Amino acid sequence: MIAKLIRAMLLLVDWGRCMTLEMKTSCEQCLAALDMAGFAYICSYECTFCEACGEQMSLVCPNCGGELVIRPCRSSS
Ligand SMILES: [Zn+2]
Ligand SMILES: [Zn+2]
16 A cells, blocks of 8 residues: 555656657767667766766766766657
């Protein structure tokens, strides 16, 4: 019951973060254009990288040392 509630709250937080994320349109490493609906890596400071660069950097952000995660937002249509 409580676990469910926490889960729902986390989802809300995630969604809120989603809405405030500045969606960058290019990889900060190789400047390749990123498809908004496509696959990209982002760190907690919103450095954004393409798939190839993210994997090349072993999922560690070269700018801030943060962990790169798959960008949560995808445009849904
Ligand atoms: Zn790149
Ligand atoms: Zn970073």
